[in-house]
Amino acid sequence: MKNILFVLTIAVLFVFFSSVSGCTDTPAENLTASELGSRFLEKADNIRDYTSEYYSDSDGQVIFDWKYPAEYRLEYVNKTNVAPGSLLCMNLTTAVSYDAGENVYIVQPEISDLPQNDYQAMVREIVRDCDFSVTGTMKEDGRMLYGIEVITEPWSDKYTTYKSSKIQAWIDPKSGLAWNITTFSQLDTVIHTIRYERIETNTGIPESRFSFDPPPGSNPHCGCAGWNALPEGIDPETIDPALMPGCRNCTEALMNSPVGGFNGRRFLVSTYSYEGADYKFVPDPAPSASVNYTFYSRNMSPGNVSYNIYHVAALYDTKPLPMPENLSVTIEPNEFKAEPGEEYTSVVTARLLPESRIPDNLWLYIHADVEGAPDAITDDWVRVAVDDGTPLSGAALYRFYRSTGGYCERLLVVPRGGSGHAQFYIGTGELETGIVTMNLTRMPCEMDHMPRGDDEWPSLPEGIHISVNPDRFLARSFANYYLDMSFSVDPSVEPGDYCFSAQFRTPTSEIGLAPFTLRVTE
Incomplete structure (x- = not known):
């Protein structure tokens, strides 16, 4: 009897400890x-x-x-x-x-x-x-x-x-x-x-x-440059709505309203010149420099135009600051009567007292009062700097606030026999009032070497039709333009990727961007 009780006790303990320790789970196999x-x-x-x-x-x-x-x-x-x-x-x-x-x-x-x-x-x-x-x-x-x-x-x-x-x-x-x-x-x-x-x-x-469903209020990223944003402390109410940084629906107003803006070479006042065969450094007794401001009347009624120009703290600022005592700025003519469909260029001149300096990249702001044209877009900004012969003096004028651009969509999917549209963005910079052009050319989707010979660039296949609207237009400085790229594909075009490069030219820059992909599907 004792032996039977002993065996039963051992069996119960075995079951108990097996349950507590998890030994009833399937053990890991020793797999190769x-x-x-x-x-x-x-x-x-x-x-x-x-x-x-x-x-x-x-x-x-x-x-x-x-x-x-x-x-x-x-x-x-x-x-x-x-x-x-x-x-x-x-x-x-x-x-x-x-x-x-x-x-x-x-x-x-x-x-x-x-x-x-x-x-x-x-x-x-x-x-x-x-x-x-x-x-x-x-x-x-x-x-x-x-x-x-x-x-x-x-x-x-x-x-x-x-x-x-x-x-x-x-x-x-x-x-x-x-x-x-x-x-x-x-x-x-x-x-x-x-x-x-x-x-x-x-x-x-x-x-x-x-698949991506754009959230409410979202927009495509169009390659906008970092400077194309309203600086901290600038009141948006003081900016013409058509010039607001990042504006995505201002192109029509910029294309059709009376506009004005700065243009010409960089506003750099040199305080010296070189004379003689040995290029002797000679101080300029009356250092000065000029840029142009051009007003395009477009479809406005006849009316007077008058200018005021101020020193301000930064781009997009409209609050006047005192002009440095050693600097004078004039604009000629500063008032005239404008007729429809004409352009009027005035000369803005900065004169500096000899052997003096001004703060680097001093900002000037111009405002035009246009009689009978409340929609005129005329505010503009330009920097003036001094080149006194020291290394890199005035060099910043050539480095910042340049034009920028980019595809709002880098891909467009179009079925054979279909058509589609994509946007291209151009942001003009400083002194960029003038003609802007943009076109698309075919390029390889994969660039394995550069430079490439003329015979290494693919031609546009028959059956793919592209257009840019507008491909040539009058722009003004510090403004945003959105162009329409249109593609239509004949049913005969083979499915696949077809890539393009955008080239656009502004009054101060020529830029090429690649690639844009047209993806043709069945």
Whole structure:
């Protein structure tokens, strides 16, 4: 009887301790790398989509979605210096990056580094190559994970877009998913760590998830320059609405209203000259310099025009400051009667007392009162500087406040037999009142060498018709212009990418931008 009780006691204790310690769970199998890889890939290859959330030491908290064959969506949740809600998405025809902080987006042919955030694909490639070792097992959230490690010393970019020497991951062969991933440089220095918090597979993610629907109030990013913004402290109410930095609907007014603006060479007062065969340095007894201000009356009724010019603190400022005592500024003529359809040029002259200086880049502001034309756009700003012969004196006049431009969409998708439009932005800078031209020329979508001979540039295929409106127009300084690029595609055109370069010329600059992609689909 005692023996029976002893046996029963041992049995009860065995069951008890087995339950407490978890020994009833399926233990980890001692799998070889080949066996582990086969089981993992059998599941992984059946994943057609997944939605996930992971933490990366480089990107912070991220929501990442993928759909077969190559659709991606990445949303930043709390990355440093990136506004929450900023995202990148790419489907089979279009890629978009969206900055939630600025509420602007960029439409482009692709985002080449977006797929690198598909760490599941990276691990699948490692497992498929079967060049890894199994480092151990661990239980996490009910999953039995197997540690794998691949060595790529001394370094390699086979699995990463950067140079790495080792990659470690914990994988689940029952689901075909990787959960924790670490990449290393030489000497076992950690480069990146990725820890998944959630992964859901084969949920039938809709195509709309990988398409971008612009949020209310958002705008395409058109390559605006950093200076083209209202400086801090400037009251927007003092700026002509048509000249407001970043204005996206001012082109029509700028094209049709009476306008005026500065033009000519840089407003640089030289206090010296060179004389004789030995170029002797001689002080100028009456240093001065001039620029032009031109008024275009367009369709205004006959009326008087009068000018006032002031010293101000900065671009877009309209609050007068005292003019330096050693500087005088005049404009001739400063008053005249304007007739419709004419242009009138006055000369603005700055005179400096000999052997004196003024603050670098002193700003001048001009305002015109135009009788009977309340819509006239005449305010303008220009810098005046002194060249006294010292190194780089006055050089800043040639470096800042230049024209800028860019595609508002870098990609346009048009089906065969269809048509479409995209915008191009031109922002004029200082002294840029005058004629602006813009045109598109065909270029290779991939530039593998430069310079290229004339016979190396592709011609425009028959069946693709392009136009720019307007392609030539009168512009004024410090203004924003949005041009329409129109494309139509005949049914005979082969599907594929056709790339173009934009060239535009302003009174002071000539700029080429590339590429713009026309993507023709079936």
